Amino acid sequence: MKTLIQGVKGARDFYPEEMAFRSWLYGKLANVSNRFGYQEYDGPFLEKIELYAAKSGEELVKEQSFVFPDRGGELITLRPELTPSLARMVAARQNELVFPLRWWSFGPFWRYERPQKGRSREFFQWNIDLVGANSREADAEMLAVACTFFKDVGLSPKEVAIAINDRELMEAELLSVGISSEKLMDVYRLIDRREKMSPENWTNYASEIGLTTDQLTSIKGLLANTQLWRNSPALTYIFELLNAQGLADYITYDPNIIRGLDYYTGIVFEARDMEGGRAIFGGGRYNNLVSDVGGQPTGGLGFAMGDVVIKLTLEKYDKLPRINLSPARILVTVFDDASIKASVLLAYQLRTAGLNVELYPEVVKLAKQFKYADRKQINYILVLGPDEVMAGNVTIKDLAKGLQTTIPVSLVVDYLHKTLDE
RNA sequence: GUGGCUGUAGCUCAAUGGCAGAGUGCUUGACUGUGGAUCAAGUUGUUGUGGGUUCGACCCCCAUCAGCCACCCCA
Structure with a gap:
């Protein structure tokens, strides 16, 4: 026992039991992806650090990714997410790909963080993206994919919900209460942090970024208004489309959803366990990402779901599949x-x-x-x-x-x- | 990266600073061609690792590793 060499911290062994779940999950999300006509693809597991530094901010990459020099001294990153690779791949073959493209992937990712329940250093993620379509129908489709997945694995609207918001709507509302457009990113960050900070700290943070008391009061008003979506023809239409597919039960509007990443430009959404717990997945529309890595401006949207949290959620609601581990009967x-x-x-x-x-x-x-x-x-x-x-x-x-x-x-x-x- | 809790048999867990245990599992038998139930016997340990204090350490102290929880951060 004591002479056993331990595995790498935060990395997981997949004994047949765990592997069976992973394969089952893969089958479920492959089935949903294929039913909507999405093609499977994958990016490399290794990328240059610049790919992430370009858009995610260097702090994030240096502190939360596995980065090491190769023998030539170049800094290599174990991919912490797939979207930048997707943008790079799209930009590289922009003139030969058939748009809109629907792509999905399931593979390993790494992040250098302290492991705990629901979070490991090596994890698998389902990524699904629709690139080259800027319509509200495209937005609704991506949400329909997510809802269909939940339905297929047996999670009901009572157990999980997808909260949605639209940065375009928030931008218009914030401008209307006197927030300058230069401050928008700061305010998004403020909104994103609200749940994670104490009320006093949050108020202090608001004044730090230069908001007046009146402005903060207005923002609080916006964030308390669950009917704000009625001011958005786009959201209203998206809800109609989902309703027509019988999927609207999964969707709730939440003006507090803004997402931490800077690159979102339109709708943003995340799925949560109704009884608390971690976000099951998150995503949104990113219309500048492809041009950020050197391509022609091409909009897209998608989301990413980790295998660890979805397994915990399925476990919690007793929805884990009973899989016979023996191939032979x-x-x-x-x-x-x-x-x-x-x-x-x-x-x-x-x-x-x-x-x-x-x-x-x-x-x-x-x-x-x-x-x-x-x-x-x-x-x-x-x-x-x-x-x-x-x-x-x-x-x-x-x-x-x-x-x-x-x-x-x-x-x-x-x-x-x-x-x-x- | 910060703070806290935990680490004892394959597994789940006990043990005032004084002989390291129970349940379960496993092996064998009751049952010479039949599992899952029942009964009986047997088996299981460098107490995560390395130091220290002590006549004596699973227990106290230090370090280290791992897991968990809360931060941080979310891809």
């Missing part, structure tokens, strides 16, 4: 040295017929083989003892039902196919 036992060849042959025949079959790898007591099958949740056990071999039969036991039957070997493939289909 059939175990062929071996009885003794005399009959073992018959068992090997039987397993071979079943596999040839397309069935997943385990053959017990050594001659031990039948009880031990049965126990093995039981623990591995292998439901069907085939026994080929002297009696069966002599008569050309095989005995099949259904562990779940506790029933067993003996049939001719020639019928076993059909029998198992039929039984497994039930």
